[in-house]
Amino acid sequence: MKNRQATRLLFELSKPGSAEDILPDCDVPEEPAESLLPGELLADQPPPLPEVSEPQVVRHYVNLSQWNMSVDTHFYPLGSCTMKYNPKRNDRAANLPGFVNLHPYQPEATLQGLLECLYRLEQMLAEIAGMDAVTLQPAAGAQGELTALLIAAAYYRDRGEKRTQVLIPDAAHGTNPASAAMAGFHAVEVRSDHRGMVDLEDLTAKLDSRTAVFMITNPNTLGLFDVNIRRVADLVHAAGGLVYLDGANMNAVLGIVRPGDCGADMMHFNPHKTFSGPHGGGGPGAGPVAVNQHLADFLPVPRIISAPGGFRLDSDRPKSIGRVRSFCGNIGVLLRAYAYLRTQGAEGLRQVSERAVLNANYLLQRVRHIIPVPHGVRCMHEFVASALKLKASRNLSAMDLAKRLLDYGFHAPTVYFPLIVREALMVEPTESETKETLDAFAEVLFRITEEPEELLHEAPHTTPISRPDEVRAARNPILKWTPQADSV
């Protein structure tokens, strides 16, 4: 069934003269480009793009699409990514012509429906966060982190304090330390204790007058709720620091715990995860940031405000950090989040988290005899198992299990993250999976561990390709097609 011909590279399918004519003919008097533009800047010929007909383009991409696993086609328990079902009604709503065709500089009076929607979204996110003000501008979670850290930097500048360090648990996602560095801070690692919580002793030892921010992910990347969060926040505040909450795992606690009530000063959401994205093969996402009142003046401009005459954009905020991107955010993603929140309501959202946690705990119980879960028998919306024992007894790695799962039609869990668990398999089923799917996954996982070792080392066997040679890819990077390149 695999169409090898249509999936050759676009450049190999290219044939001069076969390009489609999509654009209209010119209906104004034409002048030669040479008479309108400086000759030394005019190209002799257009860029050497491929020439492919429309039917070829469609067959090419539709065939390519079928080489991907996706939420709509497969169980996709990729930990930390919340690969839940994306309600189609949200796509339809966000794609209404009255939203899709808006220009960022058209008059505010012509945008009242959109601004109302975004304003209400900010309010809903503030309520879920338990915080006071929200910006929708950041384009993804990582940019939300950067935005918040720049806000912290501006806050301390404004107070005349010089604080240079951002403290980050060793279990944190890589974007946390990377964002700290981009914002001009030094990242300092804080240990996790044997239960997987922030090690309070280590935290206390590292907190001092240099501490600007402590970034905490809660539930953390082990899928555990850090029950000390209130105490952690008190310690950080006592040292004069701010608490940032990485909200990538909010799917576990919607309507149950609010970061603001735990002492966090600011946080980001990942609407592409928690509020049903979709993930788009790697993006776009969004990264709204919520902050408490004392940080609100530093939020990026423009802010959406509700004034007597209607909704307006306000850029007159002298303390603002400025803009973190052009225009006002990934609106298409934000509209889907708005639609999601409106159809769930308070009760529905709480149920989302309850079912996500139920599914994860059920699956944990079903698989922990096969792959142990080092940090306990309970979890929130995800859990991190370890293949270390299987590695010792049968020479099977987390990678082997992940690859073999693909053969059975399951996307693999996140592997080798967080870094503090060896041979980690991070499993997040989300609320949208049936008990039958979870049972099937557990049964397959068990069956796999009984299979011959070699079968797993060579897995996957049924996918469009077998394991690629990643070392070769990195040693001699080929990042684009060239006419001379071999077509194997």
Place this chain on the structure above:
Amino acid sequence: MAYLPQSDDDIRQMLEVIGVSSVDGLFDHIPQEIRLRGPLKLPAALSEAALQQHMEALAACNSGTDRTISFLGAGCYDHFIPAVVDFIASRSEFYTSYTPYQPEVSQGNLQALFEYQTLITQLFGMDAANAGMYDGATAAAEAVLMAIAAQNGKRKVLVPESLHPEYRQVLRTYTANVDVSITVLPTPGGRVDAAAIAKQLDSKTACVVIQQPNFFGCVEPIHDVIQAAHAAGALVVAVVDPISMGLLKRPGDLGADLVAAEGQPLGIPQQWGGPFLGILACREQVLRRMPGRLAGQTTDRQGRRCWVLTLQTREQHIRREKATSNICTNQHLMAIRAAVYLALLGPHGLRKAAILCLNKAHYAARVFTRDSGLLPAFEGPFFKEFVLKAESPAEVARIQERAFEAGFFAGVPLGTWYPDLQDAILFAVTERRTREEIDALSQCLACARRSSTAAERLVR
């Protein structure tokens, strides 16, 4: 609620296996004092049918470029989007998958990325392109950060006023807390003066940013800027309109070191500014400093050609605080849109798009100035945008109002960003604008001007 698939019976069985008596029990380790008491204060849940009605009602309160004929540009354009682009981007297998961490079940996304990267290098004449950034502004800011990292110890960046004001703002935000000094160069004539840039270049200058065509639509003497920068040992970050590549020389062919671009014109809807696509391309020499994802070619165990994410030791999940950037989730689906757009248009389609924009913009500039007496703010060549001057800021407002009543978005007033241009309007004309529409707006501008001068006379 049909959204959740577990039946009551399922839940009972699952709780039994877990060994708790209720779903609530799954949360009982969370201290009471931080748990939310009572429900979130959110609006009542809507059914799907009610949601659709609600969203339609909100959408109806907007008047976008589907109802109003748009001459708005300034970084976001009403270019034509072929049906195939929407169709491919709505394939579940693309839009409900995620980052290709498992290459064996992500070859579609990976090959699409590899093709995208190739198309971008072809479009701009560069050595390598990454899998995309958030938007044009962040791509430009990260390109500057790359240039600084590559230029040991040089911390000065030259930025002309003719670079999109929001791109300058983002650059300022990104560098607010690090040791970088940004020098903004005035462009009173609407274009940079290469000689003035040469005077500002010194041994501390890491890079010069230049937008082509620039924010005002003017075509910059980019070759002179590149020459001057290179002579002083500075790199050049070119911010380029991808559609203009149908006519203009590619920045790579002119010697630019880094290219950042907004990919929105390539088949991405305006959506009030996002999601868009940050295009980032570079020369081989700075490749290891590239932020974000890169798809690379390799072979599988049977020796078949395939694709993986590569050079990942640059990225945050491996290198953490030493990563080249913090970007993780990017704008993948938008990169696919851009690739499909470029594949559909091909070299001749792109050339045609560029020629249509060029001719229609020049036709519009001609008839607008002829009919209404508005004057060009700048001399010199332009591509698909141009700036016209009215009598006063008040007249700008009146023109906008009148034109809107007649069904037009008559350009972007520049006063917000440029105190010297309070009386100026930036018009964009894409291939979508017809002669009829241009003529009609021209009449409307003339009318608005006549009545506004009459109104002013009355007041006097």
